[in-house]
Amino acid sequence: MNENYSLVHDLNYNIDSYINRVRSEISPNKKACVITHGCQMNEHDSEKINWILEKMGFQLCDNFEDSDLVLVNTCSVRHSAEDKVYGQLGVLKHLKEAKPDLKCGVCGCMMQRKESREYVKEKFENVDLIFGTNNIWKLPELLLDSYDTGKLQIDIREKTKQLNDDLGANRLYSYKSYVNIMYGCNNFCTYCIVPYTRGRETSRKPEDIISEIKNLAKNGTLEVTLLGQNVNSYGKTLEDKIRFSDLLYKISDIKGIERIRFMTSHPKDISDDLIYAFRDLKNLSNFLHLPVQAGSSRVLKLMNRNYTKEDYLRKIDKIKSINPDIALCTDLMVGFPGETEEDFLETLDLVKKVEFDTSFTFIYSRREGTKAYNAVDQVPDKVKHDRFQRLIDILYPIQNKKNKAFIGRDVDVLVEDVSKKDANKLSGRTEEFKLINFEGNKDLIGKIVKVHVTDANSFNLKGELCQIR
Numbered sequence: 001m002n003e004n005y006s007l008v009h010d011l012n013y014n015i016d017s018y019i020n021r022v023r024s025e026i027s028p029n030k031k032a033c034v035i036t037h038g039c040q041m042n043e044h045d046s047e048k049i050n051w052i053l054e055k056m057g058f059q060l061c062d063n064f065e066d067s068d069l070v071l072v073n074t075c076s077v078r079h080s081a082e083d084k085v086y087g088q089l090g091v092l093k094h095l096k097e098a099k100p101d102l103k104c105g106v107c108g109c110m111m112q113r114k115e116s117r118e119y120v121k122e123k124f125e126n127v128d129l130i131f132g133t134n135n136i137w138k139l140p141e142l143l144l145d146s147y148d149t150g151k152l153q154i155d156i157r158e159k160t161k162q163l164n165d166d167l168g169a170n171r172l173y174s175y176k177s178y179v180n181i182m183y184g185c186n187n188f189c190t191y192c193i194v195p196y197t198r199g200r201e202t203s204r205k206p207e208d209i210i211s212e213i214k215n216l217a218k219n220g221t222l223e224v225t226l227l228g229q230n231v232n233s234y235g236k237t238l239e240d241k242i243r244f245s246d247l248l249y250k251i252s253d254i255k256g257i258e259r260i261r262f263m264t265s266h267p268k269d270i271s272d273d274l275i276y277a278f279r280d281l282k283n284l285s286n287f288l289h290l291p292v293q294a295g296s297s298r299v300l301k302l303m304n305r306n307y308t309k310e311d312y313l314r315k316i317d318k319i320k321s322i323n324p325d326i327a328l329c330t331d332l333m334v335g336f337p338g339e340t341e342e343d344f345l346e347t348l349d350l351v352k353k354v355e356f357d358t359s360f361t362f363i364y365s366r367r368e369g370t371k372a373y374n375a376v377d378q379v380p381d382k383v384k385h386d387r388f389q390r391l392i393d394i395l396y397p398i399q400n401k402k403n404k405a406f407i408g409r410d411v412d413v414l415v416e417d418v419s420k421k422d423a424n425k426l427s428g429r430t431e432e433f434k435l436i437n438f439e440g441n442k443d444l445i446g447k448i449v450k451v452h453v454t455d456a457n458s459f460n461l462k463g464e465l466c467q468i469r
Contacts (some may be wrong), residue, residue, distance in 0.1 A: 033067040357403075438463040
């Protein structure tokens with residue numbers, strides 16, 4: 001077994017030599033499949049993995065049963081995500097019994113955790129490769145070593161001098177793209193595993209980000225989504241300091257970029273200059289994801305969020321005063337250790353006051369390695385599920401009201417795909433990130449069109465095509 005836990009990477013590393021060897025010795029007529037779990041950062045990592053696979057000569061496919069190489073890109077935010085991965089690895093274990101030459105790899109956030117790595121090594125002898133979030137570029141070398149030795153290859157990096165953005169990406173869409181602006185997190189919320197899987201904050205140089213987005217625009221990208229665990233703290237690790245808002249203004253000037261989105265913001269770091277950008281920049285989408293997690297200041301302190309309910313509401317009020325029509329999205333967690341009924345009622349009160357357009361709601365999931373994992377006052381599951389239901393009973397009517405306010409309006413829609421629910425319709429997103437379905441020809445996919453909103457419910461809009469730009 002080859003295990004490599006080195007901390008840094010030689011900048012002179014020649015990935016091309018390994019790619020060429022795989023292409024000539026291994027990959028002809030072979031298929032590869034990448035299974036992705038988790039957030040947009042994981043999706044973008046998979047785009048880079050797919051780019052490497054194609055460079056190595058693999059034919060990409062969606063069906064792992066037809067593949068010669070299967071890579072599972074994992075998420076470690078919640079226990080349920082890990083359980084899903086283990087279930088898939090069990091399926092692949094049986095598949096490999098029927099296809100002994102099948103190569104299986106596991107990468108991503110789960111593999112940055114020693115406990116998860118050890119479990120995979122112990123329970124799934126069908127796994128041939130293990131690598132983490134910081135060294136996607138090692139895939140060709142690890143694959144070669146696996147074929148040469150027949151032994152499990154493990155390479156985990158806590159940090160690296162060469163960021164994965166030196167790689168290309170096999171973009172899922174030509175008209176919208178993810179762009180990493182930073183990696184890692186320094187906040188250490190007591191429930192969160194991310195600082196342990198993604199490492200400490202590291203910002204990319206603004207000139208590298210601008211160059212990447214200019215190239216995307218030249219190739220037809222209309223919308224970019226800037227990614228970071230806390231984009232509001234972008235630039236703090238750079239020698240030449242720059243604010244996140246300054247980066248937005250630079251990106252806004254790039255010809256061809258019609259929409260700018262970003263995820264995710266931390267409420268404690270959202271600043272006035274960023275709020276004003278929603279007033280000043282026409283191509284900054286009218287949508288803000290600002291996770292609050294809980295409405296109780298006491299629980300927020302237990303979570304180490306470093307703001308109070310009152311702080312959050314003041315910032316929301318300022319945002320709305322600058323841009324009254326902005327669509328607000330949040331994350332909400334119920335059942336955090338120590339959460340009382342009174343604390344939960346504070347969360348319901350905040351939801352009623354803010355009236356979020358949409359939200360990601362979660363039941364607290366214990367993550368080994370976090371501070372909250374060993375908390376003695378865990379909330380019983382029955383209470384968690386009851387509070388979760390009461391929360392969405394408040395959220396969904398608000399979302400329904402917010403969406404119905406769009407009826408009768410003409411909205412700009414980036415057409416993304418055929419509707420998942422009706423093959424005769426198209427679906428896309430408004431500036432406010434609202435999903436809308438309408439009739440239209442498939443050749444509109446990837447274009448921005450004008451759609452008249454005719455109906456709405458808690459989860460999406462319906463409309464009629466009224467103008468092609």
